[in-house]
Every structure is written in C-alpha cells, then in structure tokens.
Amino acid sequence: MVAVGASFFSTIFSPVFHGERRYQALKLKYGGILSNSIAPRFAMPVNRISEKQKERRSGWKEYLKQSKKLIKADGGAPRWFSPLECSSQGDNSPLMLFLPGIDGVGLGLISHHQNLGRIFDLWCLHIPVADRTPFTDLVKLVQKTVRSEYQRSPNRPIYxxxxxLGGCLALAVAAHNCDIDLVLILANPATSFNRSQVQHLTPLLDALPGTFSSVLPNILSLTEGDPLRMVLDNAVKGIPLLTAARESIEDFTTFSSYLPVLADILPKETLLWKLKMLKSASAYADSRLYAIKAQTLILCSGNDQLLPSQQEGERLLQLLPKCELRKFDDSGHFLLLEGSIDLVTVIKGTFYYRRGKYHDYASDFIPPTPNEAKNVFESYRLLNIITSSVMLSTLDDGKIVKGPAGIPSEGPVLLVGNHMLLGLDVLPLFSHFFRKWDFLVRGMAHPLMFRRQKSGRLPEISSFDSLRLIGAVPVAASNLFKLLSSKSHVLLFPGGAREVFHRKGEEYKLFWPEQSEFIRMAAKFGAKIIPFGAVGEDDLGQVVIDYDDLVKIPYFRSEIESLTNEAVQLRTSVDGELANQQLYLPGILPKIPGRFYFYFGKPIETEGRKQELMDKKKSPELYFEVKSEVERCIAYLKEKRESDPYRNILSRLLYQATNGPTSDIPTFEI
Incomplete structure (x- = not known):
C-alpha cells in the first residue's frame, strides 16, 4: 500500500510545462462528417529555441498567429475541424470535442494538440466571426454530433x-443527454457570468465609437518610449478582456503587435453579440445543473481577471454529483493557453482517461513521459538528496549486487516489502525504478488517494495526482488481478497504514494479516515474488508522540476519529492490531539525516506452482516464507549500514563536494 502520510507535508501535484506546437493544417468536419473541402496547409518555420524557452512560452502567441490565418477564410455556419497534429491516435481512442470561449476560433487547445492527438480523436468547434447562431442552436449542433458519434461507437466515452462560454455549452449538452456516456472537462466555465465584472462591459462597448476596435490597435502599434507605453499599458488594464490577454503575453511589443488580430477575432459587434450570448448561456446552463449526471472535471484559475472562477468551481463541486476540482492559483482566465498547464498530464493524473464505460487501471493507464516523471520527482528532489538511497538486489545464484540486476525486467513481478514511517520510502523507490532503472512499477495505494467517504481535514485528493500519474492504483484484489494479468511490476505493502503510522518502538515491525492475500493471485499468473526490506526512518527522526499518547487527550482523539472516518476503511473484517487503521500525524523529533537502504531478496518463482499454491494449506507456507525473507532483508540492512562510511549526510555532502554533485556515493562493502 503506497504512502498515505507523506502528503501531510507537501503538495504533490506539479504542473508539467508544455512547449510550442506547430499548427500545420485543418481538415474540416461538418456535423461529424468529413467534408471534401480541405483548408489551406500552413507551412510554418520552426525556430530553434532552448527547452527552457519552450517551457516559458505561452500558447497565446501561437494561438494569435494561427487565428489570423484561420479567420481569413471565415464565413458560413459553425463547424468542426481536426488539427492534423491529432492524426496519430490509436484505433480505440475516445472522441474529444473542444468547445471554445467567446473568441469562437477553436484554437484554445493549440498548445496541447500534439499530446491530445496521441490519445484522443480531437475535434474543435469553429464559430466564424460574423456568425450569429443563438446559444440554443449551438447546443443543438453539438448535441447532434454527440448523438451521431454515440450511435456510431456506443461503447466509447465522449469528452x-x-x-x-464553451463550459456553459458542455453543461447544457450534458443536461440534455443523460443517456450518453459524457466526460466534461470545464476550464473556468462561465456559469458565474452574473457575478463577474465582464457583464458590465456591454454598456461600455455600446457607449464607445464604432471605430474603437480599429483605432486602439493602431495607436498601440505606434507606441515608442517607456512613458507612453506605461500610459497605454495602464489603459489596457482598465478593460477586463484585454487585461487577461495582456497578462498572458509579458512582452508589451508582442502584445501590441497582435492586437489587430484580437480586433479581427472580436470586433465590437461580435463582442457585443458574444457578451449577450454569454449572459443567456450562463443562465441556461445554470438552470439545468440538476439534470447533469456526467463525470465532470473542473479546472479553475486563482488569478482569473474575468470571472470568479475558483468560487464558481467550489459551487459546481457541491452541485454536480460526479465532480472533481483542480485549482491553478497562479493562472489567469485563458488557462489552456498558458505554458505551465499540460491538459494531458492533468487528465492522466486525475484518472479521467478511459476508453470504456469505466476506468481500467491496467489498460487505460498511460505511462508518464520522461518530462512528466522529471517534474514529479523534481518536487521531491530534497528528499532524495537527504536520503541518498542505497538499492541492492539479489541474483539467481544468491549474490547481492548494487542496482537492479536481480529484478526481472519482464513481468509479472510482485515486489513485497515493509513500509517505513509516513510512507517516506515510496518516492525514493519510484524515483530509482523509473529514472535510474527504467522500470515502471505500479504501486498499490490506500483508497484515500482516490476517493473519500466525506470531505474534511485530510489533504485534498489533488495532492495525490502526481503519484497516480506515475502508476499508483487503489489497493484491491481486482486491481492486483488486472495488473498481474497485464504482466506489470507491482509494488505491495501488506502492512499498509498500520506500518505507515506505527507507534514508538515499532520501527521495522511487520503488521501483516494472517491470510495469504497475494500468494494465490501471484500463482495464478506465474508472477515472480520479490521480498524486500527498507530501513532508514530511524536516522531521519524519532517518534516521541504517537497514537497511544494522542488518544488520551479528548481533542486529539476526536481529531483522529474525524480524519479516519473521512477515508475508506480497509480490513474491517479483521480484529486486533490489523484493524487499527487510524490516521494521525505523530510527533517526530528530527535527527541529523542518515540514509535509506533497500534490499531486494532473491526472486521466488510461482510459475508452474498454480495447483500447489491454490491449496489453502500450501499457500500460507509460501506466505510466511516471503514474510520471513522481508524480515531477513531488514535485519541484513540494519547490520550492514553500521559499516557505511557515508551513512551521515555530512559525509555524503563532503564526498559530493569533492567528486561532483552527481557522483554516485559509495556505501558499505557487499
């Protein structure tokens, strides 16, 4: 069971940066049917820029550049198009329909096209600048496409x-189509329009001269010198829509050069029409929230200059039955155009990606990219430096070696070991397996990382997105079955929360159930079982206040009961210490940091022993053999670490100062 305690310290989720994507061409779709007319191909030059520059670049610049080309051939009715970058999806990819904001261009996902195109069949709705289709007719248009695609592929979800504005459109369609499997992803939905400052823009635009939209860009493009630029920059800040765009494009010159494009996308008459539509769309969607049953993910910005998005996200979270919320405190209104957000990473981390009616933890899992893994582990870089883990494994002949040589590269493999205090062992394990050893390990995790009985004081579920991104799944027999059947490497801690939140003097004590829970499952698939031991928590800190101390104080006893009741309970059918699954934060006295040690014992074969190990008398024998091997590994590490000259962090820092910060620090003689 993967750690449940580490998140009490820090926020886990770490947004992944996404570079610039080239928009090459469009193939138009009308009502879900491919049109014979193909839009012009855009051959865009590729500038050589550093990875750091790519990370910092906003999607705004590319959006405006390609919007300029797309709206040139504007006209006609609203229609669908698919970016050519999205032509590499698999045969079983779900359909994703992008519904734009008031701009209507349909390029709001331009920074994400290439990544989305690998796992989705992506269609984007384009509403021409001069189009005056009412909101209710847009609902019918999207609904027609949804129902047509549902009839064509009834077993795949539609995103x-x-x-x-597109968020209101998505909610309205979902309210009218409760019989269809829809997944809604709403970025700053405009259902809060009647509480926003944008609603006051309509009378202001009515009062402005008709040439305003052409005069302002020309004035700004002529600006030279800091004083005038500051004056005009402050003038722009007085207009909410331009303020939001301005904040996304830090360079004033770049911003002012693209203002004519903004004026072409949203001339005064179109902007007035869209603002009036926004008002009606907000009321329309808001009045139908009660009917929505679709799975919904709301992405809301904390620095939205147009809408009170975070407050609205909290409101919708309470009103929609299958809803989750993710907050981006530093982001503005145009969330999906910001370079700090990767929509695919968000979808993967929230387990919102599925190809069928339900999410399958094995077949729907998409391994993290190197960049995604880097961002996850980078957030725990300090822990990895402090613990400087030593990893040992055992070859078939019993020889102990440093590194993963003793761990089979082909699955199914079941890694079974002890949990250290607060689950601090998990991230170093994942980091070594994925980044250094090139193994993807799926960790069996406590259900509190995925769902709650009720809301309360536990860390938000979003805190665990990064662990889900790198492979954590809820601990359950059905999930272990799926992972082993898919020949995965699976990480299991039978002691679970009882070992994570152990008491004083219980370091390295195993709290395993008596039943051989995983042996027969491993035998069914011929999985290799690798027992391992982990030590080092007592070199980081000492538990001085534990559950037995806190439960004597009425206030803390009440807090512990409240925390425990928020989470889904495990092993409710057992008695004794295994049933003692209380969640609490112990009092820990820090020490000068030592080092973590992991020792993987010799693999135990179950191949060809299925009939033998399915016997209820035989399987406990192997179970206790695994448990004894884990205890032996722990004892070995506790003894050998005494001779490690670099057990103390000071000696390790001195070694790296002499040999370089990336040098591999030695350990005891094996």
Whole structure:
C-alpha cells in the first residue's frame, strides 16, 4: 500500500510545462462528417529555441498567429475541424470535442494538440466571426454530433472540453443527454457570468465609437518610449478582456503587435453579440445543473481577471454529483493557453482517461513521459538528496549486487516489502525504478488517494495526482488481478497504514494479516515474488508522540476519529492490531539525516506452482516464507549500514563536494 502520510507535508501535484506546437493544417468536419473541402496547409518555420524557452512560452502567441490565418477564410455556419497534429491516435481512442470561449476560433487547445492527438480523436468547434447562431442552436449542433458519434461507437466515452462560454455549452449538452456516456472537462466555465465584472462591459462597448476596435490597435502599434507605453499599458488594464490577454503575453511589443488580430477575432459587434450570448448561456446552463449526471472535471484559475472562477468551481463541486476540482492559483482566465498547464498530464493524473464505460487501471493507464516523471520527482528532489538511497538486489545464484540486476525486467513481478514511517520510502523507490532503472512499477495505494467517504481535514485528493500519474492504483484484489494479468511490476505493502503510522518502538515491525492475500493471485499468473526490506526512518527522526499518547487527550482523539472516518476503511473484517487503521500525524523529533537502504531478496518463482499454491494449506507456507525473507532483508540492512562510511549526510555532502554533485556515493562493502 503506497504512502498515505507523506502528503501531510507537501503538495504533490506539479504542473508539467508544455512547449510550442506547430499548427500545420485543418481538415474540416461538418456535423461529424468529413467534408471534401480541405483548408489551406500552413507551412510554418520552426525556430530553434532552448527547452527552457519552450517551457516559458505561452500558447497565446501561437494561438494569435494561427487565428489570423484561420479567420481569413471565415464565413458560413459553425463547424468542426481536426488539427492534423491529432492524426496519430490509436484505433480505440475516445472522441474529444473542444468547445471554445467567446473568441469562437477553436484554437484554445493549440498548445496541447500534439499530446491530445496521441490519445484522443480531437475535434474543435469553429464559430466564424460574423456568425450569429443563438446559444440554443449551438447546443443543438453539438448535441447532434454527440448523438451521431454515440450511435456510431456506443461503447466509447465522449469528452466535452469547454472553455468559458464553451463550459456553459458542455453543461447544457450534458443536461440534455443523460443517456450518453459524457466526460466534461470545464476550464473556468462561465456559469458565474452574473457575478463577474465582464457583464458590465456591454454598456461600455455600446457607449464607445464604432471605430474603437480599429483605432486602439493602431495607436498601440505606434507606441515608442517607456512613458507612453506605461500610459497605454495602464489603459489596457482598465478593460477586463484585454487585461487577461495582456497578462498572458509579458512582452508589451508582442502584445501590441497582435492586437489587430484580437480586433479581427472580436470586433465590437461580435463582442457585443458574444457578451449577450454569454449572459443567456450562463443562465441556461445554470438552470439545468440538476439534470447533469456526467463525470465532470473542473479546472479553475486563482488569478482569473474575468470571472470568479475558483468560487464558481467550489459551487459546481457541491452541485454536480460526479465532480472533481483542480485549482491553478497562479493562472489567469485563458488557462489552456498558458505554458505551465499540460491538459494531458492533468487528465492522466486525475484518472479521467478511459476508453470504456469505466476506468481500467491496467489498460487505460498511460505511462508518464520522461518530462512528466522529471517534474514529479523534481518536487521531491530534497528528499532524495537527504536520503541518498542505497538499492541492492539479489541474483539467481544468491549474490547481492548494487542496482537492479536481480529484478526481472519482464513481468509479472510482485515486489513485497515493509513500509517505513509516513510512507517516506515510496518516492525514493519510484524515483530509482523509473529514472535510474527504467522500470515502471505500479504501486498499490490506500483508497484515500482516490476517493473519500466525506470531505474534511485530510489533504485534498489533488495532492495525490502526481503519484497516480506515475502508476499508483487503489489497493484491491481486482486491481492486483488486472495488473498481474497485464504482466506489470507491482509494488505491495501488506502492512499498509498500520506500518505507515506505527507507534514508538515499532520501527521495522511487520503488521501483516494472517491470510495469504497475494500468494494465490501471484500463482495464478506465474508472477515472480520479490521480498524486500527498507530501513532508514530511524536516522531521519524519532517518534516521541504517537497514537497511544494522542488518544488520551479528548481533542486529539476526536481529531483522529474525524480524519479516519473521512477515508475508506480497509480490513474491517479483521480484529486486533490489523484493524487499527487510524490516521494521525505523530510527533517526530528530527535527527541529523542518515540514509535509506533497500534490499531486494532473491526472486521466488510461482510459475508452474498454480495447483500447489491454490491449496489453502500450501499457500500460507509460501506466505510466511516471503514474510520471513522481508524480515531477513531488514535485519541484513540494519547490520550492514553500521559499516557505511557515508551513512551521515555530512559525509555524503563532503564526498559530493569533492567528486561532483552527481557522483554516485559509495556505501558499505557487499
């Protein structure tokens, strides 16, 4: 069972940066049917820029550049198009329909096209600048496409990604189509329009001269010198829509050069029409929230200059039955155009990606990219430096070696070991397996990382997105079955929360159930079982206040009961210490950091022993053999670490100062 305690310290989720994507061409779709007319191909030059520059670049610049080309051939009715970058998806990829904000261009996902195109069949709705289709007719248009695609592929979900106005459109369609499997992803949905400052923009635009939209860009493009630039920059800040765009494009010159494009996308008459539509769309969607049953993910910004998005996200979270919320405190209204957000990473981390009616933890899992893994482990870089883990494994002939040589590269493999205090062993394990050893390990985790009985004081579920991104799944027999059947490497801690939140003097004591829970499952698939031991927690800190101390104080006893009741309970049918699954934060006295040690014993074969180990008398024998081997590994490490000259962090820092910060620090003689 993967750690449940580490998140009490820090926020786990770490947004992944996404570079610039080239928009090459469009193939138009009308009502879900491919049109014979193909839009012009855009051959865009590729500038050589550093990875750091790519990370920092906003999607705004590319959006404006390609919007300029797309709206040139504007006209006609609203229609669907698919970016050519999205042509590499698999045969079983679900359909994703992008519903734009008030701009209507349909390029709001331009920074994400290439990544989304690998796992989705992506269609984007384009609403021409001069189009005056009412909101209710847009609902019918999207609904027609949804029902047509549902009839064509009734077993695959349909994703509706709605941005601002598009969020209202997605909610309205979902309210009218409760019989269809829809997944809604809403970025700053405009259902809060009647509480926003944008609603006051309509009378202001009515009062402005008709040439305003052409005059302002020309004035700004002529600006030279800091004083005038500051004056005009402050003038722009007085207009909410331009303020939000301005904040996304830090360079004033770049911003001012693209203002004519903004004026072409949203001339005064179109902007007035869209603002009036926004008002009606907000009321329409808000009045139908009660009917929505679709799985919904809300992405809301903390620095939205147009809408009170975080407050609205909290409100919708309470009103929608299958809803989750993710907050981006530093982001503005145009969330999906910001370089700090990767939509695919968000979808993967929240387990919102599925190809069928339900999410399958084995077949729907998409391994993290090197960049995603880097961002996850980088957030725990300090822990890895402090613990400087030593990893040992055992070859078939019993020889102990440093590194993963003793761990089979082909699955199914079941890694079974002890949990250290607060689950601090998990991230170093994942980091070594994925980054250094090139193994993808799926960790069996406590259900509190995925769902709650009720809301309360536990860390938000979003805190665990990064662990889900790198492979954590809820601990359950059905999930172990799926992972072993898919020949995965699975990480299991039978002691679970009882070992994570152990008491004083219980370091390295195993709290395993008497039943051989995993042996027969491993035998069914011929999985290799690798027992391992982990030590080092007592070199980081000492538990001085534990559950037995806290439960004597009425206030803390009440807090512990409240925390424990928030989480889904495990092993409710057992008695004794194994049933003692209380969640609490112990009092820990820090020490000068030592080092973590992991020792993987010799693999135990179950191949060809299925009939033998399915016997209820035989399987406990192997179970206790595994448990004894884990205890032997722990004892070995506790003894050998005494001779490690680099057990103390000071000696390790001195070694790296002499040999370089990336040098591999030695350990005891094996």
């Amino acid at each position: 509706l990604v709605g941005e601002s």
